[in-house]
Amino acid sequence: MQSTTPLSQGLLDLPAEIRIIIYSFLLICRSNSHVSIYHNSTLTRNYTSHITGLSRSIAILRVCKLIQKEAAPVLYGSNKFVFCSMFFPNFLAQIGIKSVSLLREVELNCIIYQEGLGRGARMLGSAVSMKKLTLGNDLWSPERPKLMAYTLWPMVKSLDAARKSKSCPTQTQTDVLEILEFVQQVFSEDQLRLPKEQARDEAVNFTSQVREILRENLLLGA
Structure with missing residues (x-):
């Protein structure tokens, strides 16, 4: 019987053009974002905080050398x-x-x-x-x-x-x-x-x- 489970696809399986678009969403600053941080904390569910910068998104550059090479021009050039x-x-x-x-x-x-x-x-x-x-x-x-x-x-x-x-x-x-x-x-x-x-x-x-x-x-x- 043929499996109906869809094959997983990683970031590097995508075309380079699509990866660049993803890097742009992750690494180009546009505005502050309201992010709830109540999970696993003592803060209330409705608490929100401004997150500025790209402190989490830039971690993608550490995944592998290929991603670092492709994403660095987006981060530093845009x-x-x-x-x-x-x-x-x-x-x-x-x-x-x-x-x-x-x-x-x-x-x-x-x-x-x-x-x-x-x-x-x-x-x-x-x-x-x-x-x-x-x-x-x-x-x-x-x-x-x-x-x-x-x-x-x-x-x-x-x-x-x-x-x-x-x-x-x-x-x-x-x-x-x-x-x-x-x-x-x-x-x-x-x-x-x-x-x-x-x-x-x-x-x-x-x-x-x-x-x-x-x-x-x-x-x-x-």
Whole structure:
């Protein structure tokens, strides 16, 4: 008699295109989710909690090397990574050069000493897929564009070389300096630090100054 029990099918039995879709559902941040955590706890049945991030979903990268290879570009290339801690260079070191190379959008919004920022910038020199790097106002001063350019130079030099390399043909059309953006925080009216227009103009002017210094360095081959 022929068995009517359906054959089980694992993730790796699915077509690669379907697996990529599954990784996207698991690894791309969209919004906070209400999740009941009453099971096996002393909390009431109706208790809910916001879960942020992907702390559980990213465990799929540990299943096997094939899944890690397929899912890593989704995780690192499809999410915006916002660092609010001075220890962001430690995170970059932990995930490794291959994962850093997949990063597309990074925002640094933390207070960090110049040496630490320089270390992180050098590590981001491996982020050959980078499309946007935003630096918050705690990281820069309007009076010191030369210092910021000096700090970012190793990263810019590495990324520019990668974009001109034959090994990265998709990057050659992008001006590496266009990925840089500096933002100035504007508080509410009762806690205003800078008028909105002034804050915007200050950030735009600073961005232009830093880009110009770095562009001169690239032309000189410094």
